[in-house]
Amino acid sequence: MQSTIQPTAARHPAVQTRTTRTLYAFDACPPERLCRLCRLLQKRGYTGDSTVWVMPHTRRFYLAVEESRPMGLLEEFGVRIAAASMLCCLGEHARCLCAHDAVARLAALDRSEISQKE
Numbered sequence: 001m002q003s004t005i006q007p008t009a010a011r012h013p014a015v016q017t018r019t020t021r022t023l024y025a026f027d028a029c030p031p032e033r034l035c036r037l038c039r040l041l042q043k044r045g046y047t048g049d050s051t052v053w054v055m056p057h058t059r060r061f062y063l064a065v066e067e068s069r070p071m072g073l074l075e076e077f078g079v080r081i082a083a084a085s086m087l088c089c090l091g092e093h094a095r096c097l098c099a100h101d102a103v104a105r106l107a108a109l110d111r112s113e114i115s116q117k118e
Contacts, residue, residue, distance in 0.1 A: 019048065019066045023083035024074045026061040034061050037077055038106040041065075044073065052102040053094035062090055063102065 026034060034052070048066030055062070064083060065071070074080070090096075098105050 019068050021064055021083050021087075022067050023062055023064045023081050023086055024078035025081050026063070026078040028059060029061050029077075031061075033077075034063070035106045035109050037073070038103045040073060041071075041103050042107040046071075046103055048103075049100055050102040050104075051099055052097045052106065053090045054097055055094050062086070062094065065103070 026037075046065070050066070051064045053062045053064075054060070063074070063078070064087070065074070
């Protein structure tokens with residue numbers, strides 16, 4: 001009699017990972033530190049969409065990322081906040097620095113380009 005055991009992939013269909021848009025705030029963060037953080041995220045394999053805003057008067061940066069679970073790296077340097085309520089506020093009061101692929105774009109900047117953007 002021949003075995004009819006199916007491969008693992010056939011027995012357990014791939015589980016879809018649900019991602020959510022999560023917002024992190026960084027107080028008094030110099031732009032070069034934010035770029036360094038984006039380089040670290042990129043090195044750790046982050047490829048999702050992302051957006052960066054800055055509140056002009058407070059110099060507080062906001063980074064929105066797509067994530068399936070909280071990223072410890074971001075929580076080490078910033079504060080995770082409720083995205084839904086804050087995104088409306090950012091659209092009205094903050095300056096969007098990069099609307100799409102912010103992690104990849106900021107990771108690619110060097111110090112001279114950062115100072116030119118300010």
